[in-house]
Amino acid sequence: MFQEVAATVASEFSDVPDLVELTRLGVRLLVAAILGAALGYDREVKGKAAGIKTHMLVAVGSAIFMIIPLQIGVEVGDLTRVMQGMVTGVGFLGAGTILKGSSEDSVKGLTTAAGLWMTSAIGMTAGLGQELSAVLCTLLALIVFFLIPRLMRLLGRSPVDG
Template identity: 60%
Template sequence: MEVWLDEIVNTIRDEFSDLPDIAGVTRITVRLLLAAILGGLLGFEREQKGKSAGLRTHMLVALGAALFVLIPQQAGVSDADLMRVLQGLITGVGFLGAGTIIKSAGGEDVKGLTTAAGIWLTAAIGMAAGLGREATAILSTLLALFILYVIPRFILIFENRIK
């Protein structure tokens, strides 16, 4: 019985060996949390505007993108293989974003392009966080928030001056 118990404990330990030390746990935790938080910031803005893809969607996209980058890194894949993972991720997120785009029956009115672009950018931010490029991920999020919050105000100011 004791031999079986030792074998079970060893098997469980081996199954969780992808995070062998506290530094690895901290690194992965920081990257995943940062991706989710930054995605959440962009999603919060979309949700405030009443868009279909909001806080949770953006958080999950960023977290998923970070995880798709972290897993191959942990597995020790080559840079060329990691690039293929990134290409697949970018394509897959493009399809997800396409689902947010709605075209009117007449084809003149298209809605959801900004949300689709936001989902695509959120995935890129998640990738940056997953790759350990935290400063790039934060800077990209700040620039996106500037575009989403400030640029519409400039447009209104210029439109009012033209009228």
């Protein structure tokens, strides 16, 4: 009886990776979560629709959608279909943050939507094991979030920020 139960449990957990693979998985997901939080912080502080939690979930979700196909043996070239689906899905999520105001020129949420899209791309990059590229893209996005509005004000223009 015990051997049957043990065999059943062992077969259910046969996909548990070795320590090296588990560490690789953990690092990729942690990097995605941290980078997502960094991008979501700006949105959170500015009181936008998608903050830290949303950006973290988008980044980690995007990372795991890259990791799992690789773990089950999907060819790297076939990941492009997964990426296409992610870009479309996150575009739909971002569309929910865009609000049209009363006038034609009044649209809010575009920056938040673009930030979610970028966060997904960064999560996918981290999930593929390209952590340095993910960090560099995050730094560039943070420059856009933090420095560009200040630069616009210095130039005498009010930054349009959604």
